[in-house]
Amino acid sequence: MKFEPVAPIRAYERIVEQIEEAVVSGRLKPGERLPGERELMTQFGVGRSTVREALRVLQAAALIRSRPGDPRGPEVLAASPVALHRSMHRLARAQEVGLSELLQFRMVLDGSAHLLAATLRTDEDLSALDTALAAMRAGATEGYEEFSRADVTFHEVIARASRNPLLVVSAEVVRGVVLELIEDKLQHARDRAALMKSWLNHHALVLEAVRAADGESAARLARRALYDNYAEYVPEDQRAKLAPLL
Amino acid sequence: MKFEPVAPIRAYERIVEQIEEAVVSGRLKPGERLPGERELMTQFGVGRSTVREALRVLQAAALIRSRPGDPRGPEVLAASPVALHRSMHRLARAQEVGLSELLQFRMVLDGSAHLLAATLRTDEDLSALDTALAAMRAGATEGYEEFSRADVTFHEVIARASRNPLLVVSAEVVRGVVLELIEDKLQHARDRAALMKSWLNHHALVLEAVRAADGESAARLARRALYDNYAEYVPEDQRAKLAPLL
DNA sequence: GAAGTACACTGGTCCGACCAGTAGCCTGAG
DNA sequence: CTCAGGCTACTGGTCGGACCAGTGTACTTC
Numbered sequence: 270m271k272f273e274p275v276a277p278i279r280a281y282e283r284i285v286e287q288i289e290e291a292v293v294s295g296r297l298k299p300g301e302r303l304p305g306e307r308e309l310m311t312q313f314g315v316g317r318s319t320v321r322e323a324l325r326v327l328q329a330a331a332l333i334r335s336r337p338g339d340p341r342g343p344e345v346l347a348a349s350p351v352a353l354h355r356s357m358h359r360l361a362r363a364q365e366v367g368l369s370e371l372l373q374f375r376m377v378l379d380g381s382a383h384l385l386a387a388t389l390r391t392d393e394d395l396s397a398l399d400t401a402l403a404a405m406r407a408g409a410t411e412g413y414e415e416f417s418r419a420d421v422t423f424h425e426v427i428a429r430a431s432r433n434p435l436l437v438v439s440a441e442v443v444r445g446v447v448l449e450l451i452e453d454k455l456q457h458a459r460d461r462a463a464l465m466k467s468w469l470n471h472h473a474l475v476l477e478a479v480r481a482a483d484g485e486s487a488a489r490l491a492r493r494a495l496y497d498n499y500a501e502y503v504p505e506d507q508r509a510k511l512a513p514l515l
Numbered sequence: 516m517k518f519e520p521v522a523p524i525r526a527y528e529r530i531v532e533q534i535e536e537a538v539v540s541g542r543l544k545p546g547e548r549l550p551g552e553r554e555l556m557t558q559f560g561v562g563r564s565t566v567r568e569a570l571r572v573l574q575a576a577a578l579i580r581s582r583p584g585d586p587r588g589p590e591v592l593a594a595s596p597v598a599l600h601r602s603m604h605r606l607a608r609a610q611e612v613g614l615s616e617l618l619q620f621r622m623v624l625d626g627s628a629h630l631l632a633a634t635l636r637t638d639e640d641l642s643a644l645d646t647a648l649a650a651m652r653a654g655a656t657e658g659y660e661e662f663s664r665a666d667v668t669f670h671e672v673i674a675r676a677s678r679n680p681l682l683v684v685s686a687e688v689v690r691g692v693v694l695e696l697i698e699d700k701l702q703h704a705r706d707r708a709a710l711m712k713s714w715l716n717h718h719a720l721v722l723e724a725v726r727a728a729d730g731e732s733a734a735r736l737a738r739r740a741l742y743d744n745y746a747e748y749v750p751e752d753q754r755a756k757l758a759p760l761l
Numbered sequence: 762g763a764a765g766t767a768c769a770c771t772g773g774t775c776c777g778a779c780c781a782g783t784a785g786c787c788t789g790a791g
Numbered sequence: 792c793t794c795a796g797g798c799t800a801c802t803g804g805t806c807g808g809a810c811c812a813g814t815g816t817a818c819t820t821c
Contacts, residue, residue, distance in 0.1 A: 277813095279773065281571070293609045305802065316775040318564055321803085325527070325568045326575045330605065337803035338783030348609035353602040357681075359576065362539045363594035366680055373631070374681045381623040381760075388759040432756060434610055435620045439685070484759055510678065513634040513730055514627075523782095525804070551771065562806040567772085583772035584814030 280315050284323035287313075292332050292345055299347035303333060305340075350438040358446050368499075369507035371447050376495050376514045378440040379424075380488040383475065386430035387484035394430040398476050401426055405472065409465045416465050423472055427479070451502045467498065489515075526561050530569035533559075538578050538591055545593035549579065554588075596684040603688045614745075615753040617693050622741050622760045624686045625670075626734040629721065631677035633730035640676040644722050647672055651718065655711045662711050669718055673725070697748050713744065735761075 291297045304312065309320045324343060327333045331352040335343035360366050386394070401423040408415035424444065428437040448455075471494040478487035492514055500508055537543045550558065555566045570589060573579045577598040581589035607617070632640070647669040654661035670690065674683040694701075717740040724733035738760055746754055 277773095281773085289605075293605055295609070295611075307802085310775095318567070318776090319774060321564070322568060322571045322773095324803095325571045329572045329575050330602070332605075335803065336783085337781075338801080339803080340784055340801055342802080348606055350606060353599070353606060356576070356596075356599040356602045359535075359539055359578075360594055360596060360599060360680075364541075365594040365596075370679045370681055373679050374685075377623065377627040377682070381627075385619070385756075385759055389756065433616045433619050434612055435607065435616055435689075436623070438606065438610075439620075443681075510631075510635065513631055523804095527804085553771090564807090565805060568804095570772095581772065582814080583812075584770080585772080586770055586815055588771085 280313075281319050281322040281326070284309075284313055284315070284320065285326050288323065288327055289330075289332060292327075297345045299345055301345045302342040303335075303345065305342045308342075350442050353438065354442045354445060357442055358449065361446050361450060367504075367507065368447070368450055369503045369510050371443060371450065372495065372499055372503060373510055373514065375440070375443045375447055376492045376511065378436060378443060379427075379495060380492045380514070382428045382431040382433075382436050382440055383479070383487040383491040384484040385433065385436070386427045387479045387482055387487040389432050390430045390479055390482075394426065395480060397426045398423065398430075398479065402469075402472055402476055405465075405469055409462075409469060413461050413465070420468060420472075427475075430479075447499070451499070454502055464498075468494070526559075527565050527568040527572070530555075530559055530561070530566065531572050534569065534573055535576075535578060538573075543591045545591055547591045548587045549581075549589040549591065551586075551588045596680060599684055600688055603685065604692065607688070607692045613753070614693070614696050615749045615756050617689060617696065618741065618745055618749060619756055619760065621686070621689045621693055622738045622757065624682060624689060625673075625741060626738045626760070628674045628677040628679075628682050628686055629725070629733040629737040630730040631679065631682070632673050633725045633728050633733040635678050636676045636725055636728075640672065641726055643672045644669065644676075644725065648715075648718055648722055651711075651715055655708075655715060659707050659711070666714060666718075673721075676725075693745070697745070700748055710744075714740070 288297075288303070297303075303309065306317055306320050306324070309324075310317045313320065324333065324335060328335065328343075329352075331346060331349055333343045334346055357366075361371060401419060404419035405416060405423060408417075408419045421444075425437070425441070428440050431437070471490065475487055475490050475494075478484075478490060496511055496515060500511060503511065534543075534549070543549075549555065552563055552566050552570070556563050559566065570579065570581060574581065574589075575598075577592060577595055579589045580592055647665060650665035651662060651669060654663075654665045667690075671683070671687070674686050677683070717736065721733055721736050721740075724730075724736060742757055742761060746757060749757065
């Protein structure tokens with residue numbers, strides 16, 4: 270006979286459960302409004318502070334947003350990866366997850382995205398990639414900002430071409446966290462011209478592989494590029510963890 | 516000239532920032548205690564409700580835990596992936612991701628985990644896998660429940676052997692969501708004896724590959740097994756999305 | 762010394778109040 | 792009739808006080 274540990278369930282938790290269930294299950298669609306706090310407190314039969322604590326939790330989870338003065342009440346938000354991003358970032362900063370693990374994970378995700386994209390890409394995807402690559406070429410002469418934006422676009426198009434939203438979101442989040450971790454080091458890096466040239470060259474190769482529907486090559490190229498450009502920031506004794514993915 | 520959108524910063528957000536910074540940066544170590552709510556409200560110069568809303572957010576982020584009656588105050592928690600778990604679960608449920616995408620994602624994650632595990636596994640990992648496999652063999656004769664538990668253990672050991680907590684958490688979450696989606700179909704499936712035999716056989720092969728440090732084989736076996744056992748529940752017209760991963 | 766008890770204090774919840782700020786109506790000018 | 796402008800009822804944010812059930816600790820009792 271086994272028993273489960275019992276923890277007292279707080280009133281505000283119950284409220285969170287109910288609203289979360291309604292939002293996640295789609296019974297409350299993005300853009301719809303929750304009743305105001307005073308109305309909620311009568312519906313749930315609790316005090317306003319209890320309602321407010323529940324709303325705080327839901328807001329921290331990026332499920333709702335409430336602005337003072339809006340008579341329509343708190344707004345139900347569309348599912349977004351910002352909460353995922355926050356959690357991952359915190360975990361990364363708390364040293365629980367190091368750059369090596371993040372890079373590993375990104376190599377896995379990006380590689381798979383490229384693999385799938387190469388197989389499933391449509392003609393629209395290809396022309397979107399052409400456009401993005403052209404934007405990168407143009408951005409390279411204008412400044413790092415523009416170049417970086419175009420680079421992100423390229424990655425996003427690839428991810429979307431994989432036709433898997435989970436892959437899109439995860440890759441986006443991990444990319445963001447990785448960049449946050451090394452952005453200061455990246456600031457005073459060796460000259461950016463060479464960096465941009467390297468990325469540009471790589472993206473052109475990837476695009477060719479994707480166009481040729483050669484998933485294996487595209488994936489290998491993507492992983493290789495990540496390793497070549499970021500491995501230097503990984504502590505030397507951990508670089509071995511990245512090698513198996515090449 | 517560019518301007519940034521401005522949002523008013525609430526008092527409780529400031530408190531969250533300060534405490535989160537202290538926790539994440541390590542200035543407050545796990546197990547240490549925060550001052551009680553009444554003490555915090557004087558230190559921050561705000562009302563108790565404001566303090567409480569901040570604590571709620573921090574608790575939802577799994578950074579602290581507070582129990583009523585404890586005179587030592589809220590406890591700082593060790594960094595844990597539970598918040599990440601929650602975010603990912605919500606996203607998976609809300610984004611209406613289909614079984615095909617989930618299975619795709621799981622094939623990617625599990626495959627990579629096996630690849631890494633085969634390369635990085637220690638002797639302890641191997642013996643843990645031996646134990647888990649033995650437990651599965653024993654469970655197969657006792658009932659589906661025991662077998663299933665042992666099966667989960669096997670997967671977890673593999674994931675942990677990859678030495679990447681992100682992979683561990685993601686794989687665990689995706690596995691859970693996949694099972695939720697097909698558990699009813701799995702209930703009235705063809706006889707379980709055959710199912711268990713199939714899994715048992717597969718796990719033995721995987722273990723051999725891992726022992727031989729043959730990452731490619733282990734990964735391929737893992738992806739193959741997922742496809743063979745679950746693809747039948749994926750709508751036929753979407754099965755093509757899984758093929759590139761085999 | 763161990764067992765039991767009393768107490769001070771904790772967090773959870775409720776209530777009532779005030780404030781700054783907003784959405785939408787309402788008005789009056791054109 | 793349209794529309795700019797002000798008005799107002801209401802929103803969420805914050806405060807302070809209050810009560811309760813439950814806990815950890817220190818103190819009593821045996």
